[in-house]
Amino acid sequence: MLSDIVVPAILFLCIVVLHILRTKQLDPLKIFLGEEYELGAASTFGSRTIQQDYFGVKNNQGVLLMLLADGIRENGEIAAKLAVDTFRNLFYDTNLIKKPQYFFKRAANATQNKISNTLEERQGETSLAAVILSGDQLFYSLIGNCRVTVFRGGDLIPVSEGQTLDVLAKHRYEEGRISKQETLALLDRHRRYNVLGQDSFQEIEIFSKPISLLDNDMVVLMSEGVFNTLRWVELEEVLSKKKSVQALADEIINLVNDSPMVDKDNASILICRRK
Numbered sequence: 001m002l003s004d005i006v007v008p009a010i011l012f013l014c015i016v017v018l019h020i021l022r023t024k025q026l027d028p029l030k031i032f033l034g035e036e037y038e039l040g041a042a043s044t045f046g047s048r049t050i051q052q053d054y055f056g057v058k059n060n061q062g063v064l065l066m067l068l069a070d071g072i073r074e075n076g077e078i079a080a081k082l083a084v085d086t087f088r089n090l091f092y093d094t095n096l097i098k099k100p101q102y103f104f105k106r107a108a109n110a111t112q113n114k115i116s117n118t119l120e121e122r123q124g125e126t127s128l129a130a131v132i133l134s135g136d137q138l139f140y141s142l143i144g145n146c147r148v149t150v151f152r153g154g155d156l157i158p159v160s161e162g163q164t165l166d167v168l169a170k171h172r173y174e175e176g177r178i179s180k181q182e183t184l185a186l187l188d189r190h191r192r193y194n195v196l197g198q199d200s201f202q203e204i205e206i207f208s209k210p211i212s213l214l215d216n217d218m219v220v221l222m223s224e225g226v227f228n229t230l231r232w233v234e235l236e237e238v239l240s241k242k243k244s245v246q247a248l249a250d251e252i253i254n255l256v257n258d259s260p261m262v263d264k265d266n267a268s269i270l271i272c273r274r275k
Contacts, residue, residue, distance in 0.1 A: 037064055037133065038273045040246030042253040046225050046264030052076040052126075053223050053268035056084035058091045065091045066131040068221040068270050070146050072195060075124030079115050079197045083128045086111040100132050101206055104141035108196065108204045115197040125197035129160065129221045133272065138211040138219060143204045144195040147227050150211065151218040151239045156232060160205060218245065218273045225267025229256045245271040 041055050052071030057064065067087055071080035087107045090096065096103040107130070115124060127144025140148045140159060148160040213219070218239060227235075230252070238251050249269050256267040 036062070036135075036275055038245050038275060039066075039271070040244065040249040041268070041270045042246075042249040043266065043268035044225070044253050044257050046229075046256065046266050047262065048264075048266050050077060051266055052080055053225075053266045054080040054084050055268065055270055056088050057270075058088045060091055060097060061094065062134075063097050064133040064272070066129075066133070066219065066221060066270055066272060068129045068146055068223060068268060070127040070144065070223040070225075070266070070268070072125040072127065072144075072197075073123050075119055076126055078119065079124035079126040080128075082114050082118060083111045083126050083196055086114050087128075087130055097132070097134075100134075100139035100210075103132070104130060104139075104204060104206055108141065108143060111196050119197070123197075125195045127195055127223075131219060131221065131272075133213075133219065133274070136213045136274070138213055139207050140211075141204050141206045145224055147220075147222040149220045149222070150213070151220055151236070152214065154236060154240050156220065156236045156239060159207075159211060213274050215274060218271055220272075221270040223266060223268045225265035226252065226256060226269050229259050229261055229264055229267060245273050 039057060043051065043053050043055075045051050054067075054069045054071070054077070056067035056069075059065075065087065067084045069080035069083045071077045090103065090107045090110060093103075096106065108128075111128070115126075127146045128142070129146035129148050130141045131148060132139040138150070138159075142148060142160040146160075147158065150157045150159055220235075220239070234255060235252065238255070239248055241248065241251075243251070249271050252269050253267060256264065
């Protein structure tokens with residue numbers, strides 16, 4: 001008889017703890033107040049049993065850092081958290097912030113070392129999208145296959161390309177390094193070729209010049225579970241609604257949850273509106 005009471009109680013407690021852990025990382029976004037920016041974020045497990053996505057933001061004297069990590073494979077959730085925490089911890093240096101390209105490269109290398117030293121022989125990898133907003137200027141870097149986009153005037157505009165085999169094939173073909181036949185063979189392969197935590201970690205994708213934002217532009221960071229589940233037009237329809245960015249993020253994640261797709265990855269979205 002006692003087990004009939006204890007077991008359900010333990011299960012309920014586990015659900016409560018899981019919900020707290022799932023939402024705890026979003027608390028700083030929901031309470032973030034700034035004169036220039038409005039932030040919102042949401043996530044879902046999809047059909048996975050572990051949440052391997054991780055968010056982070058940091059404000060340093062009016063300059064905002066946005067981070068979204070998408071953990072991969074076993075221990076991916078550890079790698080994702082290490083990536084976000086390392087970037088955040090390095091964002092204290094005002095001199096670094098004034099040199100975004102140098103900051104992104106230094107933080108990426110520091111993250112790679114941190115993951116390797118922490119996990120050692122255990123595998124753990126993560127994609128990472130990082131954005132710095134300074135006034136009306138957007139600077140970004142990307143490792144792996146998250147998305148950095150800007151929503152403007154009803155259009156969701158991709159800013160990053162993603163470090164996947166199809167993108168790599170296009171660049172190598174344009175450089176004359178592979179044939180047309182080799183390129184065509186790789187175009188349907190969206191597998192990541194570069195992520196934090198892998199032994200063969202390479203150069204990061206980084207902005208060539210800053211993007212100038214307009215009032216009411218929204219910067220949208222997404223993990224694969226969002227853009228691989230929903231159509232681009234679905235995202236644009238939601239983002240066009242006159243709602244708070246938190247409400248927009250929640251609605252997009254609800255669409256992911258309602259999708260009939262069977263095998264859904266963790267899905268996370270981080271939105272910032274410039275007021």
